[in-house]
Amino acid sequence: MSFEYTAEQKDAIAQAGNMVIVACPGSGKTTVIVEKIKQDLVSLPHYQGIIGITFTKKASKEITQKITKGCFSINSSFIGTIDQFCLSEIIYPFGRHAFSMPHQELECIKFQDLPQSVLDELQSNFGANNVSQMSSNFIEVSQFLFMKGIILLNFTSQLAQFVLSKSNSCQRYIAARYKAIYIDEYQDTSSEQHRLFLSILNYGLKGIVVGDINQSIYKWRDGKPEYLLQLSERSDFAKHTIYINHRCHPSITNYANRLLEPNSQLTKCDHKRIYHARFTGTQLDAFKQVEQIVYKLREKYTELKYSDIAILVRNNISLELFDEHLPLPHVVYRENPLHNSNSSHLQMCHDILKFRYDLAWSATDIVEKYCEKKSQKHKSQLIDVIKICRDIEQSALVIYIKNLCPLLLESELTQTEFEILSQVIENKKFINMYTTTESINVMTVHKSKGLEFKAVFIMDLYQYIFPKYDFTTWEIDDYEQELNLLFVGVTRAINHCFLITTASRLNSNLELKDGAPSVFMDLPNIKGLYTDLTR
16 A cells, blocks of 8 residues: 655655754654655765754664665765764764874763762862863863763763864865754754754755654753744744644544643544543552553454553653562663663674564674674674574673674773673663563653554653652642653554553652642543543
């Protein structure tokens, strides 16, 4: 069956030049981005490409696969996260032009992972005990760390902008290599990322940004939705809106839209697939109720797999409760220091672990990713070495992967990287994230951004928890951001969405508290749009 673009999708694809695409959840924005990138690539010589910035590595992989599936080459393009772009295209190759040659190989790490000796020197030389204090002496601190072979992950966008401004070679490279820059999820772009984007446009690149103010959920880490609005109001940027949600059941779309806009137009539908439920007991009792609902769903919809289901929570405390007490097969998605790292060494370690536990991964894919320029004979030898990974004892796994690093990347793991690898392999909770057992997905609502599931359970809809309160003032921390977060959670659901509370709740100290429902459960604009399962 052929795919038919909607009228607004066609308009966005056909638009030339700079543009802002405002895209609601499930609107097919990835399809539009991919089609526009293909149009750019077909007109470029082999040595030129585009920059594609995504919010997550998963989104980068999805876009890459869709482009290459159409036999388009991305060898001269960059598709990845903003941190990966800043590091691989600006800081690593041109940082020495802004400072000078570092005394050792560069390594990108977070502030909290800095060696104590470096922290002591930062305090002694700059009076800096935290990231905020370092910001006031950004250039001096960055140069000090750079010469020690350290790039601070917290400052990659700011550092990239500085290097770009100082290096004529970097400016010429960006202008000659790339002809367009695409940035997704622009509503969560920070001040420094926005300034970097504007700087890159000065070198003749076309700029396309995609976002949705209603999905702005990262103000707490400097995500500023106003930048999306500013670009959409510029005369040199065309604006296109893609507003039809093709993902969710109409009743779910109706509910989600009314959360944000009380007078939004409702789509006629025969069934309500969004449910409110308030159960007796605490979260521990809710787990049992969720189990029964899942059982009935899978009995009615026999094709529904555990992996089609997600349980979304507001905070990490609930993640641990679910992990310990949910009586269904499940995997909890935590912050994985391998997956979240911008180190090529740790990315390789992550891929090797995926290969070990996921039979869908092949050793050939890993070799092609990291050893593209090696001879075919050398590649075949490396493939045989990597295949051993699936049979090696768990106790020998850390050393095995450590020894693989110089074979694939021609450089050793640093001590910090080795410690991170050991931390992941020795922690069963991290290893569970790599297994392919048929399991329900448990994660925070923030982490669910960009994903979709046939059935979604949203938990923690209690007063003080969701929306989150500032306990110094006993007021809601940021009502708009919290409502956006619920909107994001609800629109992850394709067919069914359950919003659940209990009469009591356990706090972070496992103390019993009143389970007063969230204000979000009683908004006047959602009355009549859900089925009540309260028992």
